[in-house]
Amino acid sequence: MIEIENLHVAVAGKKILDGLTLKVEDGQVAAIMGPNGSGKSTLSYVVAGRADYEVLDGSIRLDGVDILEKSPAERAAMGLFLVFQYPLEIPGVATMTFLKAALNAQRKARGEAELPTIEFMKQVRAAAAKLNISQDMLKRPVNVGFSGGEKKRMEILQMALLEPRFSILDEMDSGLDIDALKTCAEGVNALRGDGRSFLVITHYQRLLNFIPPDVVHVMSRGKIVKSGGPELALALEASGYAEYAEGAAA
Amino acid sequence: MTGLSSKAEEEFSGLLPADASASAKLFFEQFQRAGLPGRRVESWHYSDLRTRLRVVPPVAHAPDEAARGVARHKLGASERLRLVTIDGFFAPELSDDFSGVAGIEISSVGEAEFFGGAADPMLDLNAAFSRGGFLLEIGVGARVEPVIEIVALAGAETDRSRFGRNLIRLGAGARAAILETRDEGFAGFGDSALFIELGEDSQLDYACRCRETAGVEVQTLNVMLAARAKLRAVSLLAQTPFLRRQFFVSLGGEGAELQLSGAAILGRNDHADLTMVVHHNAPACVSRETFKYVLGDHANGVFQGKIIVPPHAQKTDGKMLCRGLLLSDDAAMSAKPELEIFADDVACGHGAAVTKLDAQQLFYLETRGVPHIEAEKILIDAFAADVFDTLASEGLRDVLRQDLSDLLGEKEPAS
Numbered sequence: 001m002i003e004i005e006n007l008h009v010a011v012a013g014k015k016i017l018d019g020l021t022l023k024v025e026d027g028q029v030a031a032i033m034g035p036n037g038s039g040k041s042t043l044s045y046v047v048a049g050r051a052d053y054e055v056l057d058g059s060i061r062l063d064g065v066d067i068l069e070k071s072p073a074e075r076a077a078m079g080l081f082l083v084f085q086y087p088l089e090i091p092g093v094a095t096m097t098f099l100k101a102a103l104n105a106q107r108k109a110r111g112e113a114e115l116p117t118i119e120f121m122k123q124v125r126a127a128a129a130k131l132n133i134s135q136d137m138l139k140r141p142v143n144v145g146f147s148g149g150e151k152k153r154m155e156i157l158q159m160a161l162l163e164p165r166f167s168i169l170d171e172m173d174s175g176l177d178i179d180a181l182k183t184c185a186e187g188v189n190a191l192r193g194d195g196r197s198f199l200v201i202t203h204y205q206r207l208l209n210f211i212p213p214d215v216v217h218v219m220s221r222g223k224i225v226k227s228g229g230p231e232l233a234l235a236l237e238a239s240g241y242a243e244y245a246e247g248a249a250a
Numbered sequence: 251m252t253g254l255s256s257k258a259e260e261e262f263s264g265l266l267p268a269d270a271s272a273s274a275k276l277f278f279e280q281f282q283r284a285g286l287p288g289r290r291v292e293s294w295h296y297s298d299l300r301t302r303l304r305v306v307p308p309v310a311h312a313p314d315e316a317a318r319g320v321a322r323h324k325l326g327a328s329e330r331l332r333l334v335t336i337d338g339f340f341a342p343e344l345s346d347d348f349s350g351v352a353g354i355e356i357s358s359v360g361e362a363e364f365f366g367g368a369a370d371p372m373l374d375l376n377a378a379f380s381r382g383g384f385l386l387e388i389g390v391g392a393r394v395e396p397v398i399e400i401v402a403l404a405g406a407e408t409d410r411s412r413f414g415r416n417l418i419r420l421g422a423g424a425r426a427a428i429l430e431t432r433d434e435g436f437a438g439f440g441d442s443a444l445f446i447e448l449g450e451d452s453q454l455d456y457a458c459r460c461r462e463t464a465g466v467e468v469q470t471l472n473v474m475l476a477a478r479a480k481l482r483a484v485s486l487l488a489q490t491p492f493l494r495r496q497f498f499v500s501l502g503g504e505g506a507e508l509q510l511s512g513a514a515i516l517g518r519n520d521h522a523d524l525t526m527v528v529h530h531n532a533p534a535c536v537s538r539e540t541f542k543y544v545l546g547d548h549a550n551g552v553f554q555g556k557i558i559v560p561p562h563a564q565k566t567d568g569k570m571l572c573r574g575l576l577l578s579d580d581a582a583m584s585a586k587p588e589l590e591i592f593a594d595d596v597a598c599g600h601g602a603a604v605t606k607l608d609a610q611q612l613f614y615l616e617t618r619g620v621p622h623i624e625a626e627k628i629l630i631d632a633f634a635a636d637v638f639d640t641l642a643s644e645g646l647r648d649v650l651r652q653d654l655s656d657l658l659g660e661k662e663p664a665s
Contacts, residue, residue: 048613048617049616049617050613051609051613052609071616071621071622072613072616072617073616073617073619073620073621073622073625075617076616076617076618076619077619080617081617082617084614084617087614088610088611088614090611090614090615090629090632091632092631092632092633092635092636093628093629093631093632097628098615098618098628101615101618101620101624101628102615102618102619102620103619105618105619105620105621105624106618106619109619109621141632158618162618162619
């Protein structure tokens with residue numbers, strides 16, 4: 001369970017999150033929808049631990065533990081995962097080396113033994129097959145020369161391997177065609193249950209057709225302004241965000 | 251000619267034995283005329299040897315039993331065929347027996363017996379003082395499969411001046427992979443010379459790893475390539491208090507190819523200067539110079555590269571690239587790539603860039619659970635390791651990759 005309370009965050013001196021409060025229960029899929037500039041991506045970066053974001057007030061607790069003082073790697077080892085809107089290309093670092101470093105670093109942090117190479121390869125191959133990721137892609141440096149869709153599938157592959165307890169999907173649908181969107185959504189849905197929870201950040205209802213949420217929150221001007229069931233997303237699709245932007249401005 | 255002699259120059263004068271040969275005396279006079287190079291000499295501007303070398307340690311003598319003991323202790327076991335030098339002297343007692351390996355001839359040399367190469371005062375100084383190097387010859391058409399390793403060790407336990415001078419010669423069509431491990435320790439002064447002569451159609455993979463170089467050290471490589479010869483050479487430098495490694499390359503026959511690469515992993519107050527002058531002396535030769543510097547603490551990296559193309563060297567293809575990665579605000583990088591082109595049908599270029607670690611890439615790795623210091627090592631390794639890819643010998647590549655990984659493993663967190 002993740003609990004965010006009264007979070008105030010500034011980036012380069014400008015306040016982006018303004019008293020945001022949000023709770024995602026174990027096993028829950030929560031969607032956050034909101035207009036451009038409402039602070040959705042900032043929220044995902046702050047939860048993941050980006051250093052150049054200044055937390056002015058508030059708390060973020062993962063399973064009861066305050067994570068604000070923890071490094072991004074420590075947060076990851078606690079079970080946090082961020083699907084980047086724009087995954088980074090890392091020339092010179094082989095994908096398999098990267099995956100193994102990530103997996104073993106997390107295992108080490110949790111006091112578990114390193115995964116034997118054969119077992120590791122087996123897990124990667126199995127996960128890759130489900131996501132239509134070719135052996136050739138695995139041989140390339142991390143995300144280098146990948147299309148938008150390939151990059152997102154690689155994010156979901158990492159998620160499948162690392163089995164996080166809490167994942168943030170930051171506009172996973174951006175840059176994806178409908179087939180790639182389906183493949184990625186299936187990858188996410190396969191991980192649902194078993195107490196895992198997800199925060200799905202998106203502009204559009206469309207993604208939620210493939211990853212049906214339990215709750216929907218509307219974000220505007222750095223805070224949650226309305227919460228409801230899946231029907232809220234459908235209403236937003238019909239009416240747009242104008243009412244929330246104006247409401248917040250008043 | 252410099253004005254006043256420095257104290258070090260005078261000391262060299264006193265160290266040259268009275269019974270030195272006429273040619274040794276001649277080279278020493280040449281050295282004296284130029285003097286120890288320093289800031290005022292353009293090609294030495296970034297490595298002020300004249301200021302840096304204040305005291306000249308006694309000249310190392312041929313190794314005795316005690317020196318062999320010291321060297322043997324450091325040498326350890328290896329599966330590679332090894333040629334060992336102690337304080338610059340070829341040490342057959344510590345070297346492997348090459349008599350069973352077809353195509354290889356190894357012989358000792360007394361005073362400097364092979365000359366040529368560049369006009370350089372430190373090369374002249376080496377020629378004046380050097381004794382007892384080796385000549386390694388790979389015969390015409392010989393294909394030597396196993397990696398041959400040259401190990402340069404110290405025998406003396408106090409500061410010494412060392413003047414190793416060796417020659418590697420490949421006959422026409424020969425192929426070999428040679429690893430040079432320079433590990434003479436931090437003490438003293440070094441002024442070594444390595445001559446590499448490649449016959450027509452020969453191919454050499456050559457990797458040199460320099461660790462714990464002398465307090466002040468100059469390494470000069472003189473390389474000559476005949477027609478269609480190929481040299482793929484990589485240097486991996488680390489823990490260099492003050493090192494100048496200079497290459498004088500002559501692409502002397504049509505269609506010769508040079509891949510000259512290197513990585514310098516520097517910290518503390520390390521100073522490493524990689525200087526190269528690549529002379530395209532024949533048409534249709536190819537040269538690639540690619541050097542990477544990782545600079546932490548107060549380290550200082552220097553790259554000087556010059557590609558010279560005379561009028562007759564048409565169809566020359568030369569490209570030079572130098573990249574620095576600054577890990578600290580106190581580290582510095584100086585780069586001076588130059589092209590001197592007198593032919594009109596050539597493709598030549600150069601580039602230089604200095605960057606820092608990419609904060610976004612670091613963050614990405616960290617969000618996957620890789621701790622910050624490990625994430626830095628992964629990115630540094632990726633930055634530097636690709637210079638090894640120019641080597642055709644997988645054995646050499648593996649050695650360098652492992653060395654780099656070990657070096658980064660020892661690295662302190664960047665501040």
